[in-house]
Amino acid sequence: MTEEKLQQEIGKEYVFPKKDDNKPVTEEIIKKLPKVELHCHLDGSMRVETILEEAERQKVKLPADNPDKLKKMVQPGFDCKSLVDYLKAFDITLSVLQEEEALYRAAYELIEDVAKENVKYIEVRYSPILHQKKGLGLVDILEAVLQGLKQGERDFGVKSGVIICGIRNIDPKYSMKLAELSVAYKNKGVVAFDLAGAEEDYPAKEHREAFQLVLKNNLNSTTHAGEAYGPESIHQAIHYCGAHRIGHGTRLFENGDLLNYVNDHRIPLEICISSNIQTKAVKRFEDHPVRLYYDLGLRITLNTDNRLVSDTTLTKEFMIAHEYYGFTLEEIKDIIIQSFKSAFIPYREKRDMLRKVIKELEKF
Numbered sequence: 001m002t003e004e005k006l007q008q009e010i011g012k013e014y015v016f017p018k019k020d021d022n023k024p025v026t027e028e029i030i031k032k033l034p035k036v037e038l039h040c041h042l043d044g045s046m047r048v049e050t051i052l053e054e055a056e057r058q059k060v061k062l063p064a065d066n067p068d069k070l071k072k073m074v075q076p077g078f079d080c081k082s083l084v085d086y087l088k089a090f091d092i093t094l095s096v097l098q099e100e101e102a103l104y105r106a107a108y109e110l111i112e113d114v115a116k117e118n119v120k121y122i123e124v125r126y127s128p129i130l131h132q133k134k135g136l137g138l139v140d141i142l143e144a145v146l147q148g149l150k151q152g153e154r155d156f157g158v159k160s161g162v163i164i165c166g167i168r169n170i171d172p173k174y175s176m177k178l179a180e181l182s183v184a185y186k187n188k189g190v191v192a193f194d195l196a197g198a199e200e201d202y203p204a205k206e207h208r209e210a211f212q213l214v215l216k217n218n219l220n221s222t223t224h225a226g227e228a229y230g231p232e233s234i235h236q237a238i239h240y241c242g243a244h245r246i247g248h249g250t251r252l253f254e255n256g257d258l259l260n261y262v263n264d265h266r267i268p269l270e271i272c273i274s275s276n277i278q279t280k281a282v283k284r285f286e287d288h289p290v291r292l293y294y295d296l297g298l299r300i301t302l303n304t305d306n307r308l309v310s311d312t313t314l315t316k317e318f319m320i321a322h323e324y325y326g327f328t329l330e331e332i333k334d335i336i337i338q339s340f341k342s343a344f345i346p347y348r349e350k351r352d353m354l355r356k357v358i359k360e361l362e363k364f
């Protein structure tokens with residue numbers, strides 16, 4: 001494709017010509033494709049060995065002292081009953097993420113891990129208020145992660161941005177503090193503000209002041225919604241909080257009118273299939289709406305949510321998309337492009353990155 005043609009395509013929905021839809025899709029191929037990840041929690045994506053080593057170094061007592069046992073405790077798996085049940089795993093990871101050194105290390109190693117599956121750009125999210133148990137300040141907690149990510153970029157060539165999470169089930173005044181921190185770090189490593197945590201009983205609109213601050217300062221936002229609660233939650237995220245993207249959106253299909261709005265406004269959905277089965281946002285893989293969303297033309301992205309807690313990688317998530325929902329290689333490439341388009345990267349920079357990615361994808 002000529003440069004000129006390429007440029008014309010960027011900014012529009014880019015659909016690859018369906019040249020050969022029967023091309024094989026293997027783990028090896030998926031791993032090699034250039035990819036982007038937009039929904040990945042730092043505190044849910046540590047290496048199990050690192051948790052053990054950090055616990056030893058920091059003299060933190062863990063409920064298990066070997067990798068296999070610990071893995072069972074931080075990976076609720078498919079027997080997990082609910083989002084609240086799933087979130088219990090974070091008590092363990094957070095117990096060793098209360099020092100700058102550990103935060104730096106977790107961020108650095110995450111970049112090393114994603115580089116191995118050719119992720120070119122990742123948005124890493126976490127909530128700095130959950131890392132203050134030993135008295136660290138919010139700025140130190142953020143700086144440690146930013147430094148780890150930067151060193152990761154220097155060593156492994158993966159670009160990244162931080163998304164700061166407010167927590168639904170924590171007093172909204174803390175969301176406000178985190179929103180202020182996000183604004184202070186706009187263009188300095190923070191690319192957006194999010195709302196995570198227990199969804200049922202904790203409506204997003206309680207946190208709307210924080211979102212208003214973010215919006216008025218021209219910063220991006222996303223919100224976990226439609227995961228452990230119905231479309232009303234997505235409605236609040238968009239119309240009360242002004243979310244530019246939706247984390248999960250699994251239950252969006254329950255309201256066709258809202259679904260059309262999301263589609264018409266090209267609001268990206270950060271889909272995390274394995275996590276959704278584990279938290280029981282959907283009961284079985286077969287019931288996941290990802291294929292429906294794609295066929296309806298919604299802008300979808302595929303993500304891990306939590307590499308450790310959900311025991312997954314981006315490669316695995318794409319393989320699931322292929323095996324359960326029949327996504328072909330061309331469709332997978334299309335999702336990768338949609339994901340790049342949905343990234344919180346300044347437009348011109350994103351356009352240049354996208355051009356390179358499209359060229360690389362065309363080789364497969």
Ligand SMILES: O=c1[nH]cnc2c1ncn2[C@@H]1O[C@H](CO)[C@@H](O)[C@H]1O
Binds near residue numbers: 126130305
């Ligand atoms: O899928 C999810 N839904 C809602 N909240 C989540 C999910 N995964 C992780 N967290 C929450 O986000 C916090 C900051 O990273 C984590 O500590 C966890 O409580």
Ligand SMILES: [Zn+2]
Binds near residue numbers: 041196224247305
């Ligand atoms: Zn999440």
